[in-house]
Amino acid sequence: MEIRAALLGFGNVGSAIARLAARQPRSASHTIRIVGALVRHSAHRKHADVPLTSNPAALLDAGPDVLIEVLGGLEPARTIVLEALSRRIPVVTANKTLLAEHGAELSQAAVRGGVPLYYEASVIAGVPFLGTLARRPLTSTVTALTGIVNGTSNYVLSQVNRGADLGSALADAQRQGFAEPDPSKDVDGIDAAEKLAVLLQQFAQLGVRPREIEIGGIEGLTAADFAPARRFGGTLKPVVHAEWSNTTWSGFVGPAFVTWGNPLAALKGTANGISLRSVSGDLLFAGPGAGPDVTAATVLDDVLEAVANPRTPDSCRHRTITQIPLSTKWFVRLTSTASLPDGADLADLLGSYGVWVQQTSSTEAQHGKDARWLLTYACTRHRIERALAAVSAASTCSAFLIRALEAPSE
Numbered sequence: 579m580e581i582r583a584a585l586l587g588f589g590n591v592g593s594a595i596a597r598l599a600a601r602q603p604r605s606a607s608h609t610i611r612i613v614g615a616l617v618r619h620s621a622h623r624k625h626a627d628v629p630l631t632s633n634p635a636a637l638l639d640a641g642p643d644v645l646i647e648v649l650g651g652l653e654p655a656r657t658i659v660l661e662a663l664s665r666r667i668p669v670v671t672a673n674k675t676l677l678a679e680h681g682a683e684l685s686q687a688a689v690r691g692g693v694p695l696y697y698e699a700s701v702i703a704g705v706p707f708l709g710t711l712a713r714r715p716l717t718s719t720v721t722a723l724t725g726i727v728n729g730t731s732n733y734v735l736s737q738v739n740r741g742a743d744l745g746s747a748l749a750d751a752q753r754q755g756f757a758e759p760d761p762s763k764d765v766d767g768i769d770a771a772e773k774l775a776v777l778l779q780q781f782a783q784l785g786v787r788p789r790e791i792e793i794g795g796i797e798g799l800t801a802a803d804f805a806p807a808r809r810f811g812g813t814l815k816p817v818v819h820a821e822w823s824n825t826t827w828s829g830f831v832g833p834a835f836v837t838w839g840n841p842l843a844a845l846k847g848t849a850n851g852i853s854l855r856s857v858s859g860d861l862l863f864a865g866p867g868a869g870p871d872v873t874a875a876t877v878l879d880d881v882l883e884a885v886a887n888p889r890t891p892d893s894c895r896h897r898t899i900t901q902i903p904l905s906t907k908w909f910v911r912l913t914s915t916a917s918l919p920d921g922a923d924l925a926d927l928l929g930s931y932g933v934w935v936q937q938t939s940s941t942e943a944q945h946g947k948d949a950r951w952l953l954t955y956a957c958t959r960h961r962i963e964r965a966l967a968a969v970s971a972a973s974t975c976s977a978f979l980i981r982a983l984e985a986p987s988e
């Protein structure tokens with residue numbers, strides 16, 4: 579059977595979708611034909627196999643079997659997707675920004691239309707776990723998750739660990755086609771926060787907007803931070819983490835110290851992965867998270883699924899529960915142009931604010947400053963910031979801090 583799909587967006591991912599559809603995967607019982615693609619200025623562009631248009635109504639009026647949305651951003655994607663769902667056209671999207679902001683509205687529209695809304699490629703594009711778990715409600719009863727969901731920042735940090743500077747590592751990721759059109763979304767943690775919002779919708783039934791999440795970027799880290807991290811028994815990774823109960827949730831996005839026992843510590847370069855604490859135990863999914871060809875394959879699998887095995891969203895009601903401060907260990911770098919307090923004095927001062935030091939490094943000279951790294955026991959951000967403010971006031975040093983996570987079973 580031929581599936582007639584309309585495509586919103588004909589950039590890197592859109593054209594990879596058209597190329598892959600034209601190759602007609604032999605194993606599938608269905609074939610997919612791209613009957614038209616929405617571009618901003620159709621007069622300026624031509625494509626041999628796919629009719630291009632700048633008129634979204636014309637695409638929907640042709641009555642496609644499925645609408646594929648890879649435009650990115652909020653508008654016009656949101657309006658066209660809602661219109662498609664109201665016309666009972668199944669939608670496949672890879673647009674994490676749209677889902678993070680309007681996931682509930684889109685799910686409600688899909689429920690009303692009685693059609694699928696599939697978004698497997700929106701988070702860890704090359705690893706099909708969202709759809710798999712959506713069909714397995716018992717296995718996917720999850721109470722916490724920790725993941726690396728941004729390939730660009732994992733690549734950049736892996737390169738910084740090897741001595742590269744952040745700017746050239748990012749330029750490299752851009753050349754390889756992994757970075758966002760605005761790469762500050764990768765580096766600042768916004769892309770990862772959007773993906774965490776999508777994960778929270780599916781696994782915690784939470785309608786959390788990216789701006790409500792504690793977000794940190796990777797820019798503050800340097801190659802010098804990796805050696806003390808290794809001595810503390812781990813490395814530094816760009817992670818997302820959230821945990822929840824019936825009444826509260828907490829989470830963050832940002833670079834974090836992870837122990838070697840944490841499976842995420844082994845994910846190098848652009849690799850993505852996610853560990854879910856489920857009723858069955860810890861589930862780990864890992865693999866490629868980005869790239870036009872990887873994303874195209876997942877999107878077309880969703881198209882086949884939307885026709886062969888359609889499933890409307892179960893629930894579009896998001897819970898409203900309270901966000902509470904997250905308590906974790908902390909990885910801290912102290913630097914000073916004068917001399918840093920000695921280890922015992924530092925531990926005493928931090929302890930008087932309820933922050934307990936687990937390990938410290940020796941003092942090292944770093945670009946004309948003294949630097950020392952600490953790993954603390956768990957406390958809230960408020961508590962450690964108050965303690966470090968007291969340390970800074972007492973010894974004119976400055977502090978850089980990131981969260982520290984243990985392996986799920988530690």
Ligand code: HSE
Nearest residue numbers: 728729730757758868
């Ligand atoms: N810029 C994203 C990343 C692309 O690096 O993971 C995939 O969503």
